[in-house]
Amino acid sequence: MSGHAEDTLEEESKRFFTFFNLSMALVAITGLEIVIIYVQTFDGATIIATLFATSIVKFIGVVWWFMHLKWDKFLNTVLFLMGLVIALATYFAVIYMADVHPEVEKFEVTELKQEWAAGAEYSKGDYVLYEGSYYKSKEDHKAPEECSLDSWEKVQGIPHRIAWKINVADLVEINSKSPANPFFHLDLPKEQENIDESEVFLLTQSATTEDFRIKVRSEAYWTENQ
Amino acid sequence: MSDAHALEHHEPVTSTGIPSKKVLMWAFLGSDCMFFGTLISTHLIYRKISGTVGGNALDIRDIFDIELTSFSTFILLASSLFMALAVSAIHKGNLNSTRWMLFGTIIFGSIFLACQVYEFTHFVHGKENASGDREHQLTLKAYAGESEEPGKDAELKPHVFGSTFYVLTGTHGTHVAIGVFWLLGWLVYSFTGKMSPADAMDIECCGLYWHFVDIVWIIIFPVVYLMEYAF
Numbered sequence: 254m255s256g257h258a259e260d261t262l263e264e265e266s267k268r269f270f271t272f273f274n275l276s277m278a279l280v281a282i283t284g285l286e287i288v289i290i291y292v293q294t295f296d297g298a299t300i301i302a303t304l305f306a307t308s309i310v311k312f313i314g315v316v317w318w319f320m321h322l323k324w325d326k327f328l329n330t331v332l333f334l335m336g337l338v339i340a341l342a343t344y345f346a347v348i349y350m351a352d353v354h355p356e357v358e359k360f361e362v363t364e365l366k367q368e369w370a371a372g373a374e375y376s377k378g379d380y381v382l383y384e385g386s387y388y389k390s391k392e393d394h395k396a397p398e399e400c401s402l403d404s405w406e407k408v409q410g411i412p413h414r415i416a417w418k419i420n421v422a423d424l425v426e427i428n429s430k431s432p433a434n435p436f437f438h439l440d441l442p443k444e445q446e447n448i449d450e451s452e453v454f455l456l457t458q459s460a461t462t463e464d465f466r467i468k469v470r471s472e473a474y475w476t477e478n479q
Numbered sequence: 480m481s482d483a484h485a486l487e488h489h490e491p492v493t494s495t496g497i498p499s500k501k502v503l504m505w506a507f508l509g510s511d512c513m514f515f516g517t518l519i520s521t522h523l524i525y526r527k528i529s530g531t532v533g534g535n536a537l538d539i540r541d542i543f544d545i546e547l548t549s550f551s552t553f554i555l556l557a558s559s560l561f562m563a564l565a566v567s568a569i570h571k572g573n574l575n576s577t578r579w580m581l582f583g584t585i586i587f588g589s590i591f592l593a594c595q596v597y598e599f600t601h602f603v604h605g606k607e608n609a610s611g612d613r614e615h616q617l618t619l620k621a622y623a624g625e626s627e628e629p630g631k632d633a634e635l636k637p638h639v640f641g642s643t644f645y646v647l648t649g650t651h652g653t654h655v656a657i658g659v660f661w662l663l664g665w666l667v668y669s670f671t672g673k674m675s676p677a678d679a680m681d682i683e684c685c686g687l688y689w690h691f692v693d694i695v696w697i698i699i700f701p702v703v704y705l706m707e708y709a710f
Binding site: 265266268269272273275276279280283286287290293297300301304305307308311312315316318319320321325326328329332333334335336337339340341343344347348 | 495496497501502505506508509510511512513515516517519520523524545549552553556557559560562563564566567570571683686687690691693694697698700701702705706708709
C-alpha cells in the first residue's frame with residue numbers, strides 16, 4: 254500500500270466518529286423539534302423560527318459532512334447551491350408576485366338595543382327589545398299604538414350587528430375570542446373587491462368589537478385584526 | 480479527499496479534477512433541489528389558502544399521526560449514518576462492512592417506506608367515529624356540502640391540501656424507493672465477488688443521492704408536519 258492509501262485509511266477511520274457524532278446531533282435536534290411542538294410553551298412565531306433554525310442546522314450538517322462537501326472541491330458546493338438558490342428564489346418570487354394584501358378597513362360589532370316604539374315602521378328581520386326580551390319582525394309593518402306581538406317572534410340570544418369593510422378578500426372568518434360566547438362565521442364573498450357587508454347574529458352574551466377577531470384572506474395573504 | 484480516492488482508482492475526471500460521475504450527481508441534485516423547492520413552495524403557498532374545504536373548516540392535526548411520522552424521521556436519519564459508513568467502508572476496502580452498512584440502509588429505508596404507506600392508507604380511509612362513520616379523511620377531493628342541483632349526490636370539490644401533500648410526500652417517497660432499489664442493486668452486486676474499492680465512486684454517488692433524500696425530509700418534516708402544531 255502506498256503512503257497515500259494509508260493516509261486515506263486513517264482519515265476514513267477519523268470520519269467514523271464525525272459521522273456518528275453528527276448522526277447523534279441530528280437525532281437530538283429532531284427530538285428537540287418534537288418536544289417544542291409537544292410542550293406548546295412558546296408562541297407560534299417562536300416555534301416556526303426555531304423549526305426554521307434547526308432545519309437549517311440539520312441541512313448544513315448532512316450536506317457538509319455526510320455528503321462530503323467539507324472534503325470535496327468547492328465546485329460541488331457551487332453546483333448544489335445553484336439549485337438551492339434558484340429553489341429559494343422561486344418560493345419568494347411566487348410569494349411576492351401574488352396579489353394585493355387584504356386590509357380590514359372597518360370591523361364593528363354592535364349590540365342591537367332598539368326598544369319597540371309605537372307607530373314606528375319595521376321591516377322583516379328587524380330586531381327590537383321589549384320588556385327585557387328580544388323579538389324579530391316576521392313581516393314589514395307599522396307598529397300600532399298598543400303593542401301586539403302578532404308580527405313578532407321571540408328570539409333566544411342577543412342580536413348583534415357585525416359589519417365589515419375590506420378592500421379585497423376571497424375568504425372572511427369572524428370568531429369570538431370568548432369560549433363562553435361562542436361564535437364562528439365564514440364568508441366566501443362572490444364579489445371579492447370593495448366588500449362592505451353586515452349581518453345580524455344572535456349571541457349568548459352581550460359583546461363588543463374587542464371581543465371578536467376577523468381574519469381575511471386574499472390569495473396567499475392573510476390579515477388578522479385582533 | 481474523496482476526489483483523491485477517485486484519482487487513485489482511475490475514475491475519469493473532468494478538467495476541474497472532479498470525477499465526471501460526481502459532477503453529474505451534484506448537477507442532478509442541484510436540479511432536484513429546484514424540483515423539491517417548487518413542490519414545497521406550492522404546498523406552503525396553498526396551505527395558507529386551503530384552510531377550509533368548500534366552507535368546512537379543516538384541522539390537519541386531526542388527520543396527522545405525528546408520533547408515527549417522528550419515528551420514520553428518526554429511521555431516515557439513522558439510515559443516513561449507515562450510508563455514510565458504507566461509503567467510508569468501501570473507501571477503506573472493507574467489503575464485508577460495506578455490505579452490512581448497505582443492508583442496514585436498505586432496511587431502514589424500507590421501514591420508512593412502510594411507515595409512509597401505512598400513513599397514506601390511514602389518511603385516505605380516515606378514522607371511525609362513535610357512530611361508525613369515517614371522518615378526518617385526507618383525499619384529493621373533499622365533501623363540500625350538498626349539491627346545488629336537486630337529486631344529485633353530495634358535492635365533492637378538489638382539496639388543495641390533499642393534492643399538494645400527496646404530491647410532495649409521494650414524490651419524496653418515490654425518491655426513497657428508487658434509492659432503496661439502487662442500494663439493493665449494490666448489495667446483490669457485492670455477493671457476485673466483483674465488488675472492489677474501485678467501485679467506491681459509484682457507491683459514493685449512491686450515497687449522495689441517499690443523503691439528498693434525507694435533507695429533503697429534514698425540510699419536509701418541520702414544514703409540512705410540525706408547523707401544523709405551531710398555532
